[in-house]
Structures are given as structure tokens and as C-alpha cells.
Amino acid sequence: LYEQGFTNVTLVDFAPAPIETFAERYPGFPSEHLICADFFSLSAEQYQFDWILEQTFFCAINPSRRDEYVQQMARLLKPQGKLVGLLFDTDFGREEPPFGGSKEEYQQRFQSYFDIDIMQPSYNSHPARQGSELFIKLQVK
Ligand SMILES: C[S@@+](CC[C@H](N)C(=O)[O-])C[C@H]1O[C@@H](n2cnc3c(N)ncnc32)[C@H](O)[C@@H]1O
Structure with a gap:
């Protein structure tokens, strides 16, 4: 997004490494928009x-926290x-991420908090993920 010219972009990750790597790669990016914190602890105030853009974050979180994820989003x-x-629209059959x-x-998890505008198979996934992803566009209720 930043490379595409969007200026009001915020990056959140609780691991310092991706934040530091990003800051090195984009020295002009405003440091106050680099948030090294736990997503679940971010204050809505x-x-x-x-x-909010979702890409392999939901799948990194323990499934026991999925309803918490929906509410926090x-x-x-x-x-x-x-x-x-x-x-992801697939069962990896593992007890670890993704x-x-x-x-x-x-649908069941999001429908109480979001109107589901789009939730359909992604037509332009990365080749390695073709056929295993849903594109979503959800509007908060
Ligand atoms: C698979 S990576 C995806 C990162 C990014 N969305 C991308 O596509 O490159 C998942 C990231 O989520 C971060 N993460 C996992 N749980 C988190 C949490 N509770 N709060 C903030 N970041 C978290 C991890 O540190 C990791 O960098």
C-alpha cells in the first residue's frame, strides 16, 4: 500500500523483526505508524x-481465539x-500454523459483527495458493 502511494497506512506486528525490517526498507515511513504490539491488546480508543487488510494473520492465530479476533477487528x-x-479455504490437518x-x-463466525459483502474463491491467488483461498470484503455492522 505504501509503495502504491497510500500515506495513511499502519503496520502492526507483535514481533520486532518484521517491524524493523520494514522500517529499514522504507526509511520515510512514519515511525508512529509502526506498531509493535499484540493485536488483541490494541485499544480501540x-x-x-x-x-484492515488480512493476509495470513488469521491463520497464524490459534483457532481458539477466532471469535476474539472477529470482535477485536x-x-x-x-x-x-x-x-x-x-x-484459507482448506484444512491443513495440523496443530500448528497455518x-x-x-x-x-x-460465515458463522463473522456474521454477528460484519455484513459479508464478498466471501468467494480468490481468482488471483499466488500460484502456490491457487484454489485454497477466499477473498473477503466484510463491512462492520
Ligand atoms: C504469517 S505472518 C503474515 C504477516 C503479513 N500479513 C504478511 O502477509 O507478510 C503472521 C504475522 O502475524 C504476527 N502475529 C501473530 N500473532 C500476533 C498478535 N497476536 N499480534 C500481533 N501480531 C501477531 C506474527 O508475528 C507474524 O509476523
């Missing part, structure tokens, strides 16, 4: 976003804010 979005991105899921599960 402090942070409110128009859009809804809290961090402004009214009519949108959660957009990709979710954790998979299905459209049915996601």
Missing part, C-alpha cells in the same frame, strides 16, 4: 481504522469500516 474499525483480504478453515465456519 487509540486506534480506529477505515480498512470489529472494535478496531470505524463505522462502516471494512476487513478485506484473504482467508491453521485452515472453511467458508461455512467464517
Whole structure:
């Protein structure tokens, strides 16, 4: 997004390494928009976003926290804010990340907090993930 010219972009990760790597790669990026913190601890009073992009974050979180993820995403979005991105539509059959899921599960989990505008097979996934991802565009209720 930053390379595409968007200026109001925030990066969140609780691991210092990706934040530091990003800061080195984009020295002009405003440091106050680099947030090294636990997503689940972000204060909705402090942070409110128009859009949040999902890419292999949901699948990195223990499935026991999925409802918490949904609620925290809804809290961090402004009214009519949108959660957009990709979710795996596959069962990896493992007890470690990436954790998979299905459209049915996601519909059930998200529908109380989001209007599901788009949740459909992604047509332009990375070749290694062709056929195993859903593109989502969800608007907070
Ligand atoms: C598979 S990576 C994806 C990162 C990025 N979305 C991308 O596509 O390059 C998952 C990232 O989520 C971060 N992460 C996992 N749980 C987190 C949490 N509770 N709060 C903040 N970051 C977290 C990890 O440190 C890791 O960098």
C-alpha cells in the first residue's frame, strides 16, 4: 500500500523483526505508524481504522481465539469500516500454523459483527495458493 502511494497506512506486528525490517526498507515511513504490539491488546480508543487488510494473520492465530479476533477487528474499525483480504479455504490437518478453515465456519463466525459483502474463491491467488483461498470484503455492522 505504501509503495502504491497510500500515506495513511499502519503496520502492526507483535514481533520486532518484521517491524524493523520494514522500517529499514522504507526509511520515510512514519515511525508512529509502526506498531509493535499484540493485536488483541490494541485499544480501540487509540486506534480506529477505515480498512484492515488480512493476509495470513488469521491463520497464524490459534483457532481458539477466532471469535476474539472477529470482535477485536470489529472494535478496531470505524463505522462502516471494512476487513478485506484473504482467508484459507482448506484444512491443513495440523496443530500448528497455518491453521485452515472453511467458508461455512467464517460465515458463522463473522456474521454477528460484519455484513459479508464478498466471501468467494480468490481468482488471483499466488500460484502456490491457487484454489485454497477466499477473498473477503466484510463491512462492520
Ligand atoms: C504469517 S505472518 C503474515 C504477516 C503479513 N500479513 C504478511 O502477509 O507478510 C503472521 C504475522 O502475524 C504476527 N502475529 C501473530 N500473532 C500476533 C498478535 N497476536 N499480534 C500481533 N501480531 C501477531 C506474527 O508475528 C507474524 O509476523
